Amino acid sequence: MSKALTSRAEDYSQWYNDLVIKGSLADYSAVRGCMVIKPYGYALWENMRDQLDKMFKETGHENAYFPLFVPKSLFEAEEKNAEGFAKECAVVTHYRLVADPENKGKLIVDPKAKLEEELVIRPTSEAIIWNTYKGWIQSYRDLPLLINQWANVVRWEMRTRLFLRTTEFLWQEGHTAHATREEAVDETETMLGVYATFVEDYMAVPVIKGIKTASERFAGAEETYCIEALMQDGKALQAGTSHFLGQNFAKAFDVKFSDKNNQLDYVWATSWGVSTRLIGALIMAHSDDQGLVMPPRIAPLQVVIVPIYKGDEGKAVVDAKAKTIIDELKALGIRVKYDNSDNARPGWKFAEYELKGVPVRIAMGQRDIDNNVVELARRDTKEKKSISIDGLASYVKDLLEEIQQNIFNRALAFREDNTHKAENWDEFVKLLDEKPGFISAHWDGTAETEEKIKDLTKATIRCIPLDNKKEDGKCILTGNKSDQRVIFARAY
RNA sequence: CGGGAUGUAGCGUAGCCCGGUUAUCGCGCCUGGUUUGGGACCAGGAGGUCGCAAGUUCGAAUCUUGCCAUCCCGACCA
Numbered sequence: 001m002s003k004a005l006t007s008r009a010e011d012y013s014q015w016y017n018d019l020v021i022k023g024s025l026a027d028y029s030a031v032r033g034c035m036v037i038k039p040y041g042y043a044l045w046e047n048m049r050d051q052l053d054k055m056f057k058e059t060g061h062e063n064a065y066f067p068l069f070v071p072k073s074l075f076e077a078e079e080k081n082a083e084g085f086a087k088e089c090a091v092v093t094h095y096r097l098v099a100d101p102e103n104k105g106k107l108i109v110d111p112k113a114k115l116e117e118e119l120v121i122r123p124t125s126e127a128i129i130w131n132t133y134k135g136w137i138q139s140y141r142d143l144p145l146l147i148n149q150w151a152n153v154v155r156w157e158m159r160t161r162l163f164l165r166t167t168e169f170l171w172q173e174g175h176t177a178h179a180t181r182e183e184a185v186d187e188t189e190t191m192l193g194v195y196a197t198f199v200e201d202y203m204a205v206p207v208i209k210g211i212k213t214a215s216e217r218f219a220g221a222e223e224t225y226c227i228e229a230l231m232q233d234g235k236a237l238q239a240g241t242s243h244f245l246g247q248n249f250a251k252a253f254d255v256k257f258s259d260k261n262n263q264l265d266y267v268w269a270t271s272w273g274v275s276t277r278l279i280g281a282l283i284m285a286h287s288d289d290q291g292l293v294m295p296p297r298i299a300p301l302q303v304v305i306v307p308i309y310k311g312d313e314g315k316a317v318v319d320a321k322a323k324t325i326i327d328e329l330k331a332l333g334i335r336v337k338y339d340n341s342d343n344a345r346p347g348w349k350f351a352e353y354e355l356k357g358v359p360v361r362i363a364m365g366q367r368d369i370d371n372n373v374v375e376l377a378r379r380d381t382k383e384k385k386s387i388s389i390d391g392l393a394s395y396v397k398d399l400l401e402e403i404q405q406n407i408f409n410r411a412l413a414f415r416e417d418n419t420h421k422a423e424n425w426d427e428f429v430k431l432l433d434e435k436p437g438f439i440s441a442h443w444d445g446t447a448e449t450e451e452k453i454k455d456l457t458k459a460t461i462r463c464i465p466l467d468n469k470k471e472d473g474k475c476i477l478t479g480n481k482s483d484q485r486v487i488f489a490r491a492y
Numbered sequence: 493c494g495g496g497a498u499g500u501a502g503c504g505u506a507g508c509c510c511g512g513u514u515a516u517c518g519c520g521c522c523u524g525g526u527u528u529g530g531g532a533c534c535a536g537g538a539g540g541u542c543g544c545a546a547g548u549u550c551g552a553a554u555c556u557u558g559c560c561a562u563c564c565c566g567a568c569c570a
Contacts, residue, residue: 087568124570158493158568165569218570238570275570308529347530365529375529492569 035166043300051202055194061146066128069119074127078252084219085123088156092119121154126271129175130253137177137267140259145177163280164492171275177267184268188244191272192225195240204295204408205229205285206415207239210463215447222246228462230415231284234436236462236489239281242272285411292357293379295407296400303329303336304353308346308365321369328393359403360396380406428476432457438489442482444475453477462487
């Protein structure tokens with residue numbers, strides 16, 4: 001079986017490091033479960049972030065920034081939320097170190113510098129944001145309040161997984177306040193749509209939009225919407241969530257507004273987020289045995305040009321020709337790199353840029369220039385052909401779009417090939433072991449059954465699809481009546 | 493935090509059971525040269541608290557104990 005189909009994101013990273021390829025996506029830092037995002041990986045994140053940010057603004061949102069530290073008393077305010085995150089909070093208890101009197105050159109926490117009230121490092125920012133909103137909202141004229149923040153958060157998980165579950169991670173979290181339930185629900189669904197569009201159209205990863213069951217719901221939410229993606233090893237990955245928070249936070253933080261009739265009511269809330277986990281999704285959805293495959297729309301580099309030459313004079317000739325091509329590509333807004341470094345030979349460069357997933361590679365040498373062509377290689381299909389230099393830039397522009405489509409179609413075909421229906425328990429168990437992927441099956445709707453299935457098989461209900469058709473059937477475990485299928489899978 | 497495994501150069505490793513000169517090999521790195529159309533070749537070179545600490549011993553990478561870290565499996569999870 002190929003590496004791509006057996007590996008998780010962290011294996012890929014390890015694999016690149018094993019081969020000592022420069023520019024691998026991440027390294028572990030000294031802190032357990034944290035990651036250093038190297039420039040190439042960060043460039044990818046920036047492209048993702050810029051696109052998302054644009055989409056948030058198009059839907060009327062603004063960015064703001066709230067503090068990293070959350071006083072414990074604020075954190076406690078919304079009980080369910082606090083309870084849900086309590087087990088994984090990093091907590092600041094002191095504000096100073098002093099020299100260790102018993103151990104020269106070492107430092108200890110100064111016992112005299114104990115904080116009156118502990119500070120929780122945000123695992124999510126509802127508490128501090130809603131405490132702030134309290135001062136911002138008095139009237140229906142202040143609503144809706146549509147704010148997003150780009151930030152880092154810390155969740156001290158028992159077990160970490162590179163990209164998918166690091167102790168500290170980068171994300172965006174939107175927090176909105178509305179006058180009515182309907183408007184808040186609309187917002188929740190709108191933002192889920194934004195995520196689905198982004199992940200499908202830009203990351204080329206097909207997703208299923210759905211809602212979580214009660215037991216998988218975000219702590220403090222009334223309803224959790226999600227997008228679920230399928231990785232190449234047949235495991236599901238929750239790629240983004242959008243929560244309808246009801247009036248829970250407004251009540252916990254006492255955020256009320258006067259409506260047009262001067263009636264006082266609590267505001268309705270949503271929150272939604274995606275994180276650097278999406279990078280993991282990208283890696284696991286598209287990579288193959290030659291390395292990463294970057295969808296052109298968010299690829300840090302869309303085109304790399306590798307010159308082939310003999311001696312300094314030969315190099316000068318190719319450099320000059322390449323210059324005109326690069327200018328044309330840049331004029332069309334294409335992210336291009338010309339790698340004429342003398343450190344590595346062409347074959348080495350080919351392999352390296354394949355590992356990095358650069359969608360299009362152009363190789364050119366004297367032979368090509370004489371024929372007014374270049375050799376053009378696609379990362380997604382590994383096809384190579386000679387293309388005329390005339391009109392090359394627009395050809396490449398079209399090709400990038402074609403690659404984007406092809407990568408998405410391939411991932412979609414994979415998902416369809418690995419989505420099965422199970423009609424009874426035996427089929428369900430057999431599918432899980434033999435054809436891992438999404439399983440569409442009937443469930444009686446109870447938390448007990450869901451729990452039992454999880455215990456028996458490790459499969460969880462990923463979501464109840466939003467576009468679900470009603471269909472009479474029997475629960476695969478209990479045989480009780482069911483009126484719709486839900487999506488099961490083993491998940492990350 | 494429970495069960496299992498592993499720690500030897502930047503990375504991957506041999507050696508450990510059965511203690512004994514200067515710790516093995518490959519990749520990478522440095523210098524010089526020849527090369528350059530799919531991860532080049534030759535020659536020379538640098539790089540090690542053998543995870544940490546204590547113990548046993550004339551002698552410890554190797555045996556013992558403790559600690560630390562990492563990985564896998566659970567519980568937890570964007």
